[in-house]
Each structure stands twice: as C-alpha cells, then as structure tokens.
Amino acid sequence: MTGPALRDQFKPGDHPHDHFLLTTVVGAAPKPKWHNRARDQFEDPDADFGRSEWKEAKDDAARLVTTDHERVGLDVVTDGEMRRNEMVEYFAERIDGYEFNGLVKVWGHNYFDKPSVRREVEYGGTWLVDEYEFTSTVASRPVKVPITGPYTLAKWCFNEVYEDDAELAAAVAELVNTEIRKLVDAGARYIQIDEAALATTPEDYAIVGDCLETVVEGIPEDVYIGLHVCYGDYSRIYPEILEFPVDEFDLELNNGDYGQLEVFEEPEFTKSLGFGAVDVHTAEVESVEEIKANIERGLEVVPPERLTISPDCGLKLLPREIAFGKMRNMVRATRAIEAELDDGTLEVGDRGVGLGN
Template identity: 35%
Template sequence: MALTLPPLPTSVVGSLPQPGWLLDHDKLAHQTPPRVRARELWRVAPELLEEAQDDATRLAVRSQETAGLDIVTDGEQRRESYSNHFATALEGVDVDQPGSVINRSGKPIPVPRVVGEIRRPQPVQARDVRFLRAVSDRTVKITVPGPFTMAQQSQDEHYGDGRALAMAYAEVVRAEIADLFAAGADIVQIDEPWLQARPEVARQYGAEAVTRAVEGAAGPVHLHLCFGYAAMVSERPEGYSFLPELADTPVDTVSVETAQSHLDPAQLRPLRGKGIALGVLDLSTPEVETPEVIADRVRRALDDVDVERLVLSSDCGLKYLPRESAAGKMRALAQAAEVLRGEV
C-alpha cells in the first residue's frame, strides 16, 4: 500500500516492553540479550505462547496508536531479543550446542554455531507482518536482524571466511525482506548495531553485505545503527564509527541515536540524500522527557539532514523500559512532532 505520512512522521525503532505476564523481566535484566534461544524467559506455557504473543502484539500496537505515532511496529513481542528470533530459525546453525563470541562489552556470550550452509527453509516473520497489518490501519514497519550483525554474532565452523559468512546471511535476509513486503509491510528495517561495534571488520565487507541484502527490495528499507541497548551499554562514544560508508548503499533511511549520546548532528551530513530516523528519546532513564526537550533535540539537527525525509524516533528499542515510561515517551514524541510541524 502507498505510504501516506505527515511531515516528520514518528515511530519507535522496533521493540516495546513486553507485559510481565508474558516475559520474566527480572531474568531478562540479568542476562545479556540472548543470541540463542532463551525459552526460560517466557511465563506462558508453550502451547499457549503464540496466542499470548498475539495478545501482547495487539496491546503494543494500541499503545503506539494511542500515543499518536504514525508508523507502528509489532513491538517485537514474539522475540526474546531483536536478533535471535530470526537467527535461530535458519538452517546450517546449531543452537543446542552453541559457540561463543566476545560481545561489545567484552564478555563472552553464547551464539549460534554455523555448521553448514546458511539456509532459510521458510519465511520467518511473514505471519508477524500479516498479523500486524490486520490489527492496524497505520503505516507498519517490521524489523529483521542485518547480515553483518548476524555474522558477527555467530561462531563460524563452515565458511572459514568472514565475508562469505556475511554474504550468506545477506542472501537469507534478502529473501526474507521480499516475503515481508509481500505479506504487507510498508517498511522493513534491518538492525545492524555491529557495524558500529566492529567498524574495522565492517569496512571490509559490511556495506557490501547490506547492499546485497537490500538490493531490489519492493519497498523502503531502513537500517538501524546504534550503540546498543541503554540497559546494557551505558557509555556512549562521541560519534559513529560507521556512517559515511552507508551513503552508497541502497537503504532508504538510516536510523541513528542522538539523545543519550548527544551526537553532533554534523556527523549526519555525509548521508544527505538519504532519510534519517533521528533517535530523540533517551532510553537510559525511565523519566519521560517533555515535548519541548524532544523538539530541541530535533531542532539542533535540522541544518544537517534533509528535513523532508526526516523521521522522529527513539534512540533504540524500548524493550527494557517500564511500560508506563514507554507509553509516556511515545506520547511526548508525538506531541513534539506536532510542535515542530508548525515550524518547518
């Protein structure tokens, strides 16, 4: 369907907090975001889990609509983390006997072991899109982990070459993107935080993997590039280590965080010509910003972006916030957008 959005449309990156009756937040808070399955996080019996996740998705959609957001997601209510839902659905990986990599905090974490050719036996999230499309008449966005990030979050025992592994992931992401648009998505977003976390490796083949995954997409693809969940990574760098490299990729919009990091918006200038989803909600605190504080965060970037292609967003996923805080922050974001639309 054609996108009909107002100026400065509002959205969140992807995730929203899951209800306490669905997911054990205490267990979630005391572990790094899982890269293999973490079924112990769910509080609902396996035979009732899909129905419960559907109900939570309805609540997540309503919370975005009630707040006044223009683009809605499914809140990633079916996921233990942003990446493992998709990554563990692929063939060629062993998640029962996982491998290990060092994460951005310098800690070893369990990850899928790649033991054969990466394949996608069937669409992973097409049903999620169809469900989202059925419960909302707004512009809908679905997220999927990017190929470079999944390659970095795995232990390769098959390809023996980092680029070959990333390109194998790019092929399955490319196929998934096609199915997500066919299922009714208006926007597909690939999440690529490890482009920022591993810039030296990313400069070798990160943009190539992204390009392969996105080329020929039937609709706009956004790329989320961040410093990690505020609940997990408290220290933010002063700038992005991998931004200009995205200028020549076919992604439509680049999603960046600026609130918690106080990013100098001049760093966004190399991406002129692309859309920017500007993260202006600080997720390191449950405190709800005023619309004026959020509007000021946007105003400081207006000279450095193409305003007609600017989306107002959260820094990252809201998964780790209290639900009331997430609702308040989304509402303040929508109110800030209303103020700014009268100015630009």
C-alpha cells in the same frame, strides 16, 4: 517513487500540517510481565501450558503494543517484537545451519545464547511473515518490520564453516533478501535492517555495504528501506555509508548528547535521517519542550521532508509506563514542530534550521 515521495506514503490522509515529520519506533518494546510469565510456563515441562496458549499470549502482547503505538499517534507502528527473544537468537533458530551450544557471558551477569554455524546456511521457512500479517490485521496504520541484518547475524555467532565473516555474511544476505521479498509480497512497505554489529567493527563497513546490495536486490522501488546502526563512532563510517543502498539511516545520536551531529556536516547528509529524539537509557519521560529542542537539532542536518522522529533505540529495557510516556510526548513535540514550521516561527534553510522573527 523516490526521495520524499517514498516516505510520504506513510503520511496519514488527515494529517493536520503541511509539513510532515514521520514518527515511528526503532523496534523492541517492553514485554508485559504476564508475557514473560507465560513464556516461563511454556518452557516448564511440568506446567499445563501448551503451544496454543503461548501463541495466544504472544498475540495478546503484540496486539497491546500495536494499539499503544496507535494511541500515542505514531505514523508507523510495530508490534514491539513481542514474539522475539533476542535479535540474533530469534533468527538463528530459524536458519538451517545455525545451532546453539549454551549461554556465553557477555558482560557482568548478562548472558547471550550465542549460536554456532555448523554447516552451510539455508532458508528453511519464513521468519517474520506471520508476525507482519498479524500486526497488519490489528493496526490501522502502516507497519514497519525490523529485521536483523546479515552482518550482525554473521558477526555475533561462532563461524565454523565459512572462510571468514564476510563469506558467511554474504551467504546470510541471500537469505535475508528471500525473507524481505516474502514480506513485500505480504504487503510490507517499510523494512528496517538492524546492523548493531557495525558500530563495534566500523572497519567492516564495506562488508555491510556489499551485503546490503544483496539484501535489496529485486525489491520494488516503493519499499522504504531503513538501516539502524547502534551507538558508535560514526566518523569511522561516514561519508562512506552514503553509498549504501538504503533510504534512511537510523542512528543512535541522543546517547552521546548529539555530539556526533557535526560528523554529518561535511559532506552533506543526502539520505533521510532516523533521529532519536528521546533517550532510551533513562527511565524519565522528557518534556515536550525538551524533545522539541532535540528535534530542532535533527533539522540542523536534514530538512523536514527527510527527518524521521523515533526513540534513540529500542525501548525494551524501560518500564512500560515510561516507554509509553516517552512515545506520547515525542509525537506531541513532533506535531508542535510541524505547526511551527507551517506558521513560519521555525524556518529551515537548505541544510539547517533557524528561528524566524
């Protein structure tokens, strides 16, 4: 199974249009306030709030977000990463060899519990399988699993053991591969690898590519692999990234008002494109018409069968009602574009879109 057929496994059987633009989210959703209060209670040694109560709170939050994703009509859903505290910390806590030393100031008044690698990393147990299995029991639609990539897990820590970041990343890549194999065995068919660090150090794209080769080794052909890269100068990694062994690139393009779309004009973008059609940095819900215009920009790069519509990045910093409204209008706009493609009022050429007569 390759190309559009690989992605079409996520098309609903009762989909209303011949054309299909896959809709999903990048990952993290806003956490309900009661979820955060429950966490505070769990971390308070004087509170009567134990591990089972904390698990119940996380389950409830995951169920709520997954249901919201289905209510707005997303084709592929997540649990909004309700069980994760941060994209590096969560995994570092589960990888033998990582240790925590305290908070490190990142910018302004923001702090990050940056881990250290104190000994060779080892796989000590599953990271996401329980999360995936729970979400699958709640969801009636396919579930995507975001997982932080090995390069970011290596770059955003203090490396006290390995010769350099490349050697550490290669070691972590083997662990990520182990986890993805377990997820696939559990039924996962859409895996998104998050390499946020690539945007800040684009000169290391070759290291990321080598790690991805390890990450996908032995993964069945019917598993759809996406790579999310946060905002950066994509001209510094394109077209080299087309050699990466992934099916889809999810790129943060709305953040720059799509000014970097021209980067992908030459040579031709040959992968599927995860296209941010709404802005996660503004607490305003875009209109359906605004989002439709954004989607048409994505169709300038790839045809419909290779375009995935999502927010630009995670929605976790937005108010819940704003995040819900953005997703709802995003799906409505996507279905409207599909209808226009079906009736010919919107025509797509080999590499671009144009308005029909």
